[in-house]
Amino acid sequence: MRLDNKLARWQEAGLLQAEQRSAILAYEQQHALGWQGGLAVLGVLAIVIGVLAIIAANWQIMPPWLKLGAHLLLNTLLALGVLRQWQRPVVAQLCLLAWYGLTLTCIGLMGQVFHLAGSTAGALLLWTLLSSAAVIAVGNSKLVLLPWALGTLVTLFFVYAEYLSPRLGSDLLLPWLLFGAMLPAIFAMLAARLPRPQWQPLNQQALWLAGLLPILTAGIVCQLWYFDEARAVVAAPSVLVATLAVAALAVALVCNSRIAVPEWLDSVGNFRLLLLGACVLITLPFLWSGIESEWIAAFSFISLWLLLGWLGHRTRSQRLVSLAIGIIALRIFIIYLEVFGSLLQTGFGLIFSGALLLGLLAFARTLSRKVNVAQGDGSDTGEQP
Amino acid sequence: MKPTLKGALLLVPMLVLGGMSLLHEYKRNTGTAWTVPILGYDPRDLLSGHYLQFQYAWNFAPGAAAGTCSGEECALCTQQAGVLNPEVSLVPLADAPAACASFIAGSVPGADLFFISGATDNLQRYYIPESEADRLQQLLMPNTTDTGLEELPQFSLGLRVTSAGRAYIEAMYVDGVPLEDWLAR
Numbered sequence: 001m002r003l004d005n006k007l008a009r010w011q012e013a014g015l016l017q018a019e020q021r022s023a024i025l026a027y028e029q030q031h032a033l034g035w036q037g038g039l040a041v042l043g044v045l046a047i048v049i050g051v052l053a054i055i056a057a058n059w060q061i062m063p064p065w066l067k068l069g070a071h072l073l074l075n076t077l078l079a080l081g082v083l084r085q086w087q088r089p090v091v092a093q094l095c096l097l098a099w100y101g102l103t104l105t106c107i108g109l110m111g112q113v114f115h116l117a118g119s120t121a122g123a124l125l126l127w128t129l130l131s132s133a134a135v136i137a138v139g140n141s142k143l144v145l146l147p148w149a150l151g152t153l154v155t156l157f158f159v160y161a162e163y164l165s166p167r168l169g170s171d172l173l174l175p176w177l178l179f180g181a182m183l184p185a186i187f188a189m190l191a192a193r194l195p196r197p198q199w200q201p202l203n204q205q206a207l208w209l210a211g212l213l214p215i216l217t218a219g220i221v222c223q224l225w226y227f228d229e230a231r232a233v234v235a236a237p238s239v240l241v242a243t244l245a246v247a248a249l250a251v252a253l254v255c256n257s258r259i260a261v262p263e264w265l266d267s268v269g270n271f272r273l274l275l276l277g278a279c280v281l282i283t284l285p286f287l288w289s290g291i292e293s294e295w296i297a298a299f300s301f302i303s304l305w306l307l308l309g310w311l312g313h314r315t316r317s318q319r320l321v322s323l324a325i326g327i328i329a330l331r332i333f334i335i336y337l338e339v340f341g342s343l344l345q346t347g348f349g350l351i352f353s354g355a356l357l358l359g360l361l362a363f364a365r366t367l368s369r370k371v372n373v374a375q376g377d378g379s380d381t382g383e384q385p
Numbered sequence: 386m387k388p389t390l391k392g393a394l395l396l397v398p399m400l401v402l403g404g405m406s407l408l409h410e411y412k413r414n415t416g417t418a419w420t421v422p423i424l425g426y427d428p429r430d431l432l433s434g435h436y437l438q439f440q441y442a443w444n445f446a447p448g449a450a451a452g453t454c455s456g457e458e459c460a461l462c463t464q465q466a467g468v469l470n471p472e473v474s475l476v477p478l479a480d481a482p483a484a485c486a487s488f489i490a491g492s493v494p495g496a497d498l499f500f501i502s503g504a505t506d507n508l509q510r511y512y513i514p515e516s517e518a519d520r521l522q523q524l525l526m527p528n529t530t531d532t533g534l535e536e537l538p539q540f541s542l543g544l545r546v547t548s549a550g551r552a553y554i555e556a557m558y559v560d561g562v563p564l565e566d567w568l569a570r
Contacts, residue, residue: 065410068406072399072403075399076399079396079399082391082395083391083395103398106399106402107402110405110406110409113406113409114409114410114413114553114554115436115510115554116409130397130398130401130402131398134395137390137391137394138394
């Protein structure tokens with residue numbers, strides 16, 4: 001439904017005054033992107049890609065110094081365009097988007113003019129380092145922030161592939177995994193420190209990832225208990241230093257009272273619990289790299305989901321509780337398949353698994369009932385006049 | 386946020402890139418000049434995008450062998466800096482400042498006289514105009530005689546080498562003429 005229709009309905013229902021409706025419409029007309037804004041974004045992207053193509057073609061009519069000088073001048077003019085007060089603020093954001101893209105093409109041009117053979121990862125890293133501060137400070141629209149987030153993730157991917165991947169499997173697996181799990185939390189903390197409504201789309205995505213990625217990483221790393229070769233990597237002092245640095249970052253994050261919290265985790269305490277629990281589960285297989293045990297693999301995975309089930313109970317999320325119980329039940333069934341071989345053992349195993357599943361079911365019903373009662377209390381309270 | 390701070394955040398990257406460009410330009414125009422013939426080294430993968438890849442035809446001194454230095458800490462040493470295709474030898478990097486008139490730091494990965502300059506292989510790429518890419522590829526290929534040309538042009542590369550042994554590409558030459566001028570003929 002269109003905004004003006006919605007506002008008309010709310011006005012009829014007495015929720016809005018006529019002046020408020022007019023003010024909202026005027027604000028939206030000034031700030032919303034609209035179809036004209038969409039075309040403008042396409043235009044900016046076309047210009048950036050066009051400049052990139054001309055640079056790639058090595059246009060020989062212009063001498064190199066003129067190409068480089070003209071490019072730097074263009075970027076400077078765009079920077080001035082960002083700073084200028086426009087009637088429609090979206091124009092400044094479009095200038096910022098162009099400035100951000102053309103900073104990368106300028107680095108590419110520099111490499112071409114001086115015949116530098118640096119890696120793509122190096123160019124992307126320079127781009128991200130040079131431009132991120134300005135984008136974070138000045139960007140207030142998702143038309144800039146989302147491309148920046150995408151550019152940053154692409155940079156991280158290339159940096160990983162170029163600089164870290166050749167070393168993974170030898171000594172950097174643990175710190176990288178921890179860092180990867182913590183990264184969205186770092187974004188979340190940054191977002192919390194810049195509490196601007198314009199950041200909401202990015203904020204929400206970062207926060208969603210901040211909760212999800214540690215779970216996924218821990219869930220995968222728990223399976224490393226099956227293989228000792230993949231974990232015999234923590235002997236080098238540099239690895240211990242890197243791991244300690246990442247662990248210190250994790251502690252700093254979870255102790256920060258201003259950190260933003262994913263909606264489904266409800267409170268900072270729950271977020272801290274999740275991050276610390278995930279970090280512990282990620283680290284343990286590397287600390288005891290000589291141990292190879294399917295039991296420990298299963299136990300650590302179940303511990304993760306018990307933690308999530310407990311968090312679901314604390315946040316009164318019945319869906320999370322049910323999901324945790326379902327996954328734990330599935331994992332137990334896999335244990336049965338792995339461990340019990342003979343008929344006699346299979347019999348005992350099935351009885352044991354069945355009993356455990358029934359026990360979990362009873363536990364789940366009790367927990368769900370408690371969650372329902374708590375939610376009912378909350379809604380009843382909410383309906384009181 | 387103050388407008389001056391915003392302006393600084395937006396303009397500093399341009400200043401950094403401009404400064405880097407000036408620094409590269411300075412290094413490209415100073416240092417000891419080396420001019421070395423080059424050869425295309427893989428006809429199937431000679432061009433990637435619009436840059437030429439090549440290998441240097443170093444003029445190793447008679448009796449020079451990679452055994453005198455191998456591994457990461459080597460240098461290509463010459464006593465004839467400034468001349469076309471100077472005679473070179475391999476020496477340990479630590480000995481190079483005292484033993485050479487000019488040297489390029491690098492590595493010798495194998496037993497033959499294959500020298501890689503710098504910590505990364507950064508001197509084997511020369512960007513060329515898109516419209517001339519095919520022609521230059523043909524001319525630089527070692528089997529160009531098959532195409533019926535009477536005489537192959539000689540490609541060489543001008544380098545500038547700092548006193549610390551770091552080399553920068555200055556220009557590409559075809560029969561002694563800068564590539565840009567040669568293309569313009």
